[in-house]
Amino acid sequence: MRTLNFRAKIRVCNDKELNQTEKNLIDVAKEATERAYAPYSGIKVGAAVLLANNEIISGNNQENAAYPSGLCAERTALFYANARFPDVAVDTIAVAACVKGDFTNEPITPCGGCRQVILEAQIRYNHPIQIILYGKKKIYFVEKITDLLPLCFSSTI
Ligand code: THU
16 A cells, blocks of 8 residues: 655745735735625635736625525636636636624635636646635635645546
């Protein structure tokens, strides 16, 4: 028997260690939380997607009384970005979450379904997608989705 070990690189930083583009993307994600529809969980999530043509598309979670029918902020933003600019690579996605009017202390981390969708966009455009996960206490900076999704499923196997 042998063991497979996976290495993931996640930089833990504060906002002073980010550049202006990255800080701005976080601000857009934070702002997008204000328009989330989250009456069931109370967790308002915002995502901002920076495209290779410098467009920024934001989205937020949209819940539904039939719970599985809702959609996370990351997928709302990414699908809309891909719907508007199908030929443009996704460069970076920033995510923030707000509970009872306050941003979370810890960074919010994308669910498995969103990680899979981010992976698809990374493969589709053959371009690494940076992921910035905002928390008041710390920010996670991830250089590519495979750091969050080891042994991922892809149709190219
Ligand atoms: N949610 C997101 O929008 N993104 C995440 O990364 C995790 C979870 C949403 C889904 C649901 O509306 C609420 O947060 C609680 O799970």
